[in-house]
Amino acid sequence: MRRESEGHKAQMNIKFDRIKRILNVAPEGEIDQSSAKSMRSTIDREITKRRELRKMVLDLKNVSFMDSSGIGLILGRYKLLASLGATLDIINASPGVEKVIRIAGVRALIEQQYDGE
Amino acid sequence: MTVNNMTNHFKIEFDGISSNESFARSVVSAFILGMDPTLEELSDVRTAVSEAVTNSIVHGYRTGKGTVIMECSLVSDLFTVEITDHGCGIENVEEAMQPFFTTDGGEERSGMGFAVMAAFMDTLVVESEPGKGTKVRMQKHILGKDGELSDAGKGAD
Numbered sequence: 001m002r003r004e005s006e007g008h009k010a011q012m013n014i015k016f017d018r019i020k021r022i023l024n025v026a027p028e029g030e031i032d033q034s035s036a037k038s039m040r041s042t043i044d045r046e047i048t049k050r051r052e053l054r055k056m057v058l059d060l061k062n063v064s065f066m067d068s069s070g071i072g073l074i075l076g077r078y079k080l081l082a083s084l085g086a087t088l089d090i091i092n093a094s095p096g097v098e099k100v101i102r103i104a105g106v107r108a109l110i111e112q113q114y115d116g117e
Numbered sequence: 118m119t120v121n122n123m124t125n126h127f128k129i130e131f132d133g134i135s136s137n138e139s140f141a142r143s144v145v146s147a148f149i150l151g152m153d154p155t156l157e158e159l160s161d162v163r164t165a166v167s168e169a170v171t172n173s174i175v176h177g178y179r180t181g182k183g184t185v186i187m188e189c190s191l192v193s194d195l196f197t198v199e200i201t202d203h204g205c206g207i208e209n210v211e212e213a214m215q216p217f218f219t220t221d222g223g224e225e226r227s228g229m230g231f232a233v234m235a236a237f238m239d240t241l242v243v244e245s246e247p248g249k250g251t252k253v254r255m256q257k258h259i260l261g262k263d264g265e266l267s268d269a270g271k272g273a274d
Contacts (some may be wrong), residue, residue, distance in 0.1 A: 030142075031169045034135035040225065065142070065160075067167040071227035096160030103236050104216075104229045 012039050016046050020052035023047065030065040036073045043077060053086045061092035070097070071104040078109065087113045123152065127190040133178040133202060141170040141187055141200075148189050149196055153261040161237035162196065162257060168230040169200040176220065177204025177251055182186040196259050203250035210243050 012035045017024040025043055029035065029058060056077065060066070078088045090110055093101060101107050127148060131137045142163045149162055166187070173185045186201040207213045213220075219228035226238075235241045245251040247269040 030139060032136050032138045032142075032167055032176055036225075065163065065167075067164050067171065068227045068229040068233050069171065071229050072225040075227060076225040095157065096164065099157075099237075100158070100164060100233060103233060104227060 002034065005062050012042075014039065014042055018046075018050075020053055021065040023053055023056045024059055025056060026062060028062040031063055031070040031073065032065070032067050033069040036069040040047060040073055040076060047077070047080060047084070047086075051084075053081070053084060055089060056081055057089045057091060059091050060094070060097055063094070063097055064099045066093075066100055068104065070100065071106060074101070074106055074111075075104075078106075123194075124190075124192050125151070126188075126190040128186065130184050130186045131145070132257045133174045133185045135174060137185070137246060138167055138170050138174065142167050144187070145189060145198065148260060152191065152194070152196070152259045153263070154259045155262055156263075157264050158257070158259050158261070162198070162259075165234045165237045165255055165257075166198060166200070168234050169198075169220070169255070172230055172253070173202035173204060173251065175226075177202035177206070179221075180205060186214060188193070191259075194258050194260060194264075197254070197256045198254060199254045201250065201252045206247040206251055207245040208247050210245050214243065224245075236255075 010029070015026040015028070017026070023046060025046070025094045026040060031039065047056060058074070060075070074088070074090065081088050088110060090101065123132045125148070128145065131140060146159060146163055150158065154162070170185055170187070179182070183203055188199045190197045212218060214231040216232040217228040219226040231241070231243070233255070234255060238257045240256045241256045243251065
């Protein structure tokens with residue numbers, strides 16, 4: 001891609017914690033178009049590392065900002081997880097981040113994963 | 118009210134590169150902080166500006182380099198921001214403003230940029246000409262913490 005060479009890529013620090021079949025993912029900093037790209041590949045590597053993942057918990061407690069690039073990131077991971085038979089939870093979003101999540105209907109999508117249970 | 122009759126203005130131009138998305142957010146935050154905005158107002162403006170600048174960078178300048186112009190003004194409690202690029206422009210603005218519309222299928226773009234701008238600001242106007250560029254103009258009343266208090270206090274005392 002042409003864009004890869006432009007400017008410097010933002011690197012997000014992401015903490016991963018796997019307890020049995022649940023993967024906890026806690027990014028730190030701001031999620032925008034610039035940082036979402038590297039986050040995507042880092043998280044996907046962790047998701048596909050081991051099989052039989054049951055759930056990924058996206059912990060946004062250390063995310064100070066997120067725009068609609070984060071929506072693309074979340075929906076992409078949601079689809080990947082669904083294809084593996086796993087679900088996605090989003091926790092600890094600040095009011096500003098939660099507003100972005102809700103506007104795109106992502107919160108409703110997350111909640112309906114459990115409707116059948 | 119502490120922000121009556123306040124007027125202020127600035128205009129900057131920066132390279133249309135991804136690292137300037139956070140730069141634009143920082144600049145606009147610094148500009149409106151003097152109005153003592155609520156956390157929600159500050160977050161709304163930062164998010165809307167981030168969306169508009171990202172559009173200029175990833176859409177407007179997807180095939181070449183260019184600069185983004187950001188102009189902001191405050192008149193009393195009314196904040197106005199204009200984000201202008203001289204990139205490829207938008208063929209069909211009405212279509213582009215539909216939620217989930219995106220021209221870039223491979224990059225996981227949500228297509229929610231204009232929807233977020235419209236929801237987080239009071240007004241949104243998009244002018245674009247293919248081959249010439251795009252101008253996004255948004256306004257929002259910053260009522261600040263005083264406004265929040267007077268809202269919350271309605272009928273209470």
